[in-house]
Amino acid sequence: MGNKFYTPDGFNDQFPGICGVKRELESKLRNLFLLNGYEEIETPGVEYFDVYKEFVKEEELYKFTDSKGSLLCNRYDGTIPTVRFCAGRNYTLPVRFSYIENMYRSGKAGGGKLCGFTQGGIELLGASGAKSDAEVLAIAIKSALEIGITDLQVSIGQVKFFKGLMKQLGIDEEGQLKIRNAIANRDSVTIEKLDISKEDKETLLMLTESGGTYDTIDQILPRITDDGAKEALDNLKEILDIMERYDFLKFVSVDLSLIESIDYYTGMVFKGYTYEVGFPIISGGRYDDVAKSFGKEIQAVGFSISLTLAITALMRQDKFVPAKCASVIVGGDFESATATAEALRAEGTPAILDTTGMDEEALENYAKEMGIETVMYMDGGEV
Amino acid sequence: MLTIALPKGRLADQTLDIMEKAGYDVSAARDKSRKLILEDKDAGLRFILSKPSDVPTYVEYGAADIGVVGKDTLLEEGRQLYEVLDLGLGKCRMCVAGPAELKNKLDEIPNKRVGTKYPNITRNYFEGVRGESVEIIKLNGSVELAPLTGLAEVIVDIVESGRTLYENGLDVLETVADISARLVVNRVSMKMKEEEIKPMIAKLKEALADEE
Numbered sequence: 001m002g003n004k005f006y007t008p009d010g011f012n013d014q015f016p017g018i019c020g021v022k023r024e025l026e027s028k029l030r031n032l033f034l035l036n037g038y039e040e041i042e043t044p045g046v047e048y049f050d051v052y053k054e055f056v057k058e059e060e061l062y063k064f065t066d067s068k069g070s071l072l073c074n075r076y077d078g079t080i081p082t083v084r085f086c087a088g089r090n091y092t093l094p095v096r097f098s099y100i101e102n103m104y105r106s107g108k109a110g111g112g113k114l115c116g117f118t119q120g121g122i123e124l125l126g127a128s129g130a131k132s133d134a135e136v137l138a139i140a141i142k143s144a145l146e147i148g149i150t151d152l153q154v155s156i157g158q159v160k161f162f163k164g165l166m167k168q169l170g171i172d173e174e175g176q177l178k179i180r181n182a183i184a185n186r187d188s189v190t191i192e193k194l195d196i197s198k199e200d201k202e203t204l205l206m207l208t209e210s211g212g213t214y215d216t217i218d219q220i221l222p223r224i225t226d227d228g229a230k231e232a233l234d235n236l237k238e239i240l241d242i243m244e245r246y247d248f249l250k251f252v253s254v255d256l257s258l259i260e261s262i263d264y265y266t267g268m269v270f271k272g273y274t275y276e277v278g279f280p281i282i283s284g285g286r287y288d289d290v291a292k293s294f295g296k297e298i299q300a301v302g303f304s305i306s307l308t309l310a311i312t313a314l315m316r317q318d319k320f321v322p323a324k325c326a327s328v329i330v331g332g333d334f335e336s337a338t339a340t341a342e343a344l345r346a347e348g349t350p351a352i353l354d355t356t357g358m359d360e361e362a363l364e365n366y367a368k369e370m371g372i373e374t375v376m377y378m379d380g381g382e383v
Numbered sequence: 384m385l386t387i388a389l390p391k392g393r394l395a396d397q398t399l400d401i402m403e404k405a406g407y408d409v410s411a412a413r414d415k416s417r418k419l420i421l422e423d424k425d426a427g428l429r430f431i432l433s434k435p436s437d438v439p440t441y442v443e444y445g446a447a448d449i450g451v452v453g454k455d456t457l458l459e460e461g462r463q464l465y466e467v468l469d470l471g472l473g474k475c476r477m478c479v480a481g482p483a484e485l486k487n488k489l490d491e492i493p494n495k496r497v498g499t500k501y502p503n504i505t506r507n508y509f510e511g512v513r514g515e516s517v518e519i520i521k522l523n524g525s526v527e528l529a530p531l532t533g534l535a536e537v538i539v540d541i542v543e544s545g546r547t548l549y550e551n552g553l554d555v556l557e558t559v560a561d562i563s564a565r566l567v568v569n570r571v572s573m574k575m576k577e578e579e580i581k582p583m584i585a586k587l588k589e590a591l592a593d594e595e
Contacts, residue, residue, distance in 0.1 A: 110440075111443065111444025111446075112444070151575070153574040153575055155574055185464065185465060185466045186465040186467055186568075186573075187466040187467070188467060188468070189468070189469040211574075211577055211581070273570075273571040273574045273575055274571075274575070275571075276445070277445060278443060278444045278445025278446070278569055278570075278571055278572075279445075279463075279571065280571065
């Protein structure tokens with residue numbers, strides 16, 4: 001029988017009950033995105049490999065060829081296809097798009113992370129500045145709250161700050177790579193061993209220890225002389241100010257060590273976390289350079305939330321109530337049963353109609369087995 | 384409640400000593416029974432004892448918030464973790480070793496075969512640092528046998544005293560990395576349980592500084 005009954009590593013079936021909840025969460029997200037003016041688009045799920053090759057490691061893409069021999073790949077994320085979509089058309093900017101789609105990433109799965117999973121997200125294209133950054137961040141927080149993730153921590157960082165700081169400290173490219181890895185891993189051991197002044201070490205260690213809000217910024221600001229790094233901190237401050245107006249400051253902290261994807265992002269970056277899953281469920285940031293790959297200058301910012309991880313988190317946090325299809329089954333005399341079922345459906349009550357002609361006892365047993373609460377057995381017209 | 388993954392064995396005991404010095408009640412974890420999870424509700428700590436090389440997995444996936452793990456395992460597994468503290472325990476070196484007569488002559492062997500328990504560290508070192516492709520032969524123990532039997536020219540392994548090497552006519556040829564035990568933290572736990580984790584790191588740091 002081979003692999004017939006199994007799904008490939010990293011891919012899951014969505015069980016009834018869970019799939020229903022997932023669809024509900026999807027519609028909540030969809031409504032939220034639309035309410036904020038982010039129109040949904042659907043990209044095909046298959047892209048030319050060329051679309052992704054600058055942004056994603058080749059081994060992380062599922063690749064295949066079409067009948068002409070062109071190299072294709074599955075959709076890896078929501079952002080790149082959206083930028084491709086926008087860059088190829090003459091939209092009046094700024095323009096706001098949203099998506100809820102399955103993503104496919106080849107590689108290590110585990111701990112709730114899958115190779116095939118569902119993300120919802122938005123992209124604000126053609127808008128720069130802290131106000132745009134803050135809009136996306138606020139919608140990211142709203143989206144988590146909307147789907148029931150209330151234990152939420154969002155870390156915001158700024159890759160421009162790190163770039164500026166490296167310039168200020170006069171560190172060459174090789175050194176930067178080492179420091180970058182050390183800071184992203186909060187590896188103070190490596191930083192303490194660096195061949196730089198004590199004061200510079202202290203500054204770098206502040207990045208690995210950051211976690212407050214305004215205090216974190218104020219603490220490091222006096223040590224900063226580079227204009228780019230200063231601007232980056234100003235940008236974060238302005239974003240914090242706007243978060244305060246949404247009353248979202250309680251969810252947000254500043255983390256200047258968020259620099260893993262520094263080659264992709266160009267400004268503020270953020271990640272959202274909750275209990276019981278070991279990976280961030282939200283990820284976003286400013287990516288002004290991505291459109292350049294499509295020959296356009298489009299400043300942009302966006303975020304995505306993993307519905308798959310969010311559902312795992314809700315389950316582990318005991319906040320998950322499986323969706324139920326129908327609580328009524330109608331059987332017996334087929335003609336009146338059909339009429340009754342239709343009447344129930346017309347009221348909006350999901351009802352199952354027995355099409356197999358079970359007798360009353362069999363119907364009761366079946367309902368018990370399936371967890372259906374109410375049995376209506378029609379005996380010629382009467383219940 | 385913080386869940387701490389400790390590697391079974393001496394390293395676990397030494398870590399608990401440091402935690403004790405830092406003012407934590409770790410008596411629950413000293414339990415010598417065969418229980419795998421040891422919990423102290425009052426102290427807000429839960430200890431899990433696992434195979435050393437599994438510690439990073441527990442921590443990366445968030446089944447444990449904090450873990451203690453050798454730098455060798457971290458380098459080999461390449462996990463997404465915060466590596467916050469050098470506990471200074473289990474100090475040793477990751478080395479390229481081989482017959483003593485190969486000293487300073489490593490470059491002269493073309494298409495080397497390298498026996499090791501650490502294929503990723505070996506690949507990263509030979510490709511990334513030395514800039515050459517090698518044939519890696521994955522072994523599970525007594526790696527020193529590989530050059531002695533002609534299975535490989537050299538090995539990459541952990542060297543503590545070097546006695547096993549010397550007694551078999553082998554020697555350290557190059558050092559790949561210094562190894563010691565590190566305190567690692569799950570990236571999400573660091574945010575979600577910051578109020579428990581940050582003070583713990585600070586206290587452990589202090590306890591370590593006192594020791595020196």
